[in-house]
Amino acid sequence: MAYINFDPKDYFNTKLYTGNGSTQSITGVGFQPDLVWNKRRTGANEHALTDVVRGTTKTLFSSLTNAETTQSGGLTSFDSDGYSVGSSGEFNDNLESYVGWNWLAGGSGVSNTDGSTTSTVSANQTSGFSVVKWVGVDTTVGHGLNAVPEMIIVKNTDDATNWFVYHKTLGNNKYVNLNLTSAETTSSNQWNSTSPTSSVFTVGSDFNNANYIAYVFAPKKGFSKFGSYIGNGSTDGTFVYTGFKPAFVIHKRTDSAGYSWLIHDNKRPDYNSADIILEADLNSAEKSNYHMDLLSNGFKHRITAGSTNASGGTYIYMAFAENPLVNSLGNPATAR
DSSP: OOOOOOOOOGGGEEEEEOOSSSSSSOOOOSSOSSSSEEEEEOEEEEEEEEEETOTTTTEEETTEEEEEEEEEEEEEEEEEEEEEEOTTTOOOEEEEEOEEEEOOSSSSSSEEEESSSSSEEEETTTTTTTEEEEEEEEEEOOOOSOOEEEEEEEEEESOOOOOEEEETOOOEEEOOOTTTOOOOEEOOTTTTTTOOOOEEEEEEOOSSSSSEEEEEOOOOOTTTEEEEEEEOSSSOOOOEEEEEEEEEEEEEEEESSOOEEEEEEESSSSSSSSOOEEETOOOOBBOOOOEEEEETTEEEEEOOTTTTTOOOOOEEEEEEEEEEEEEEEEBOOOOO
């Protein structure tokens, strides 16, 4: 697989902003996003996910089982350099601090007939990310990436149900829930004991004849990586090689229950030790002292907490690049 020949910030970018309690346009993203994952940093508001396939004002909360909700004060438009928001607390309380994580897919969705069920897909094969919507159970679903996905995040948008997460290191007989702190669960009812292919993924009997949305990720060398690591219980933590300087890392302990999904990025604060986290399964304000070094070729934890680096603990992660270690043109990344 060749290294990327694009600027990672053209496909993923983190944006920080301050709410004004009214309406505002969030600019400086660098592209028109197709998925925005938004979170108030300073208070107990839910993580709010809005995508181009479901449409503006349609919100899902990663920390809740809730069905999709319509928020007139939520994300009101996807713009050429970011997005616009109303006055909802998840997006724009006055003088509160917010973070928005932004991914570029393929614009408005198109019909995909690769699976046994027709899906609506917004796909970006360059960056390995697609937003997929479908209806159905015990079926295969086209994802449009022309590459094998290694992480899939799925939510029933009609009903109050858990989020399901497929991760390549867990395999096709296990899953974890994005909204819970539970450990990995063994079951064939989610992925029908079938691994994704370059054209489809499979869902099993725990799905029903409802509307579903999936965020589907395939790895791109120098831009994204989906893997696992074993903690060492030391402040000189396990080094995790990604092949790029991370801009965003989300990780979860899977061998033991009671541990949250922790989100680090390079904007909170903007220096090598990314010690501030948000928890995808909780509505809490951000927390500090979760030191992680963001290095030119990976990341390393600097604490021994069970949620990040317990001795012998097993963790999965998803990471996106600030800079590739090197691209196919021979250009090296720079470290702070």
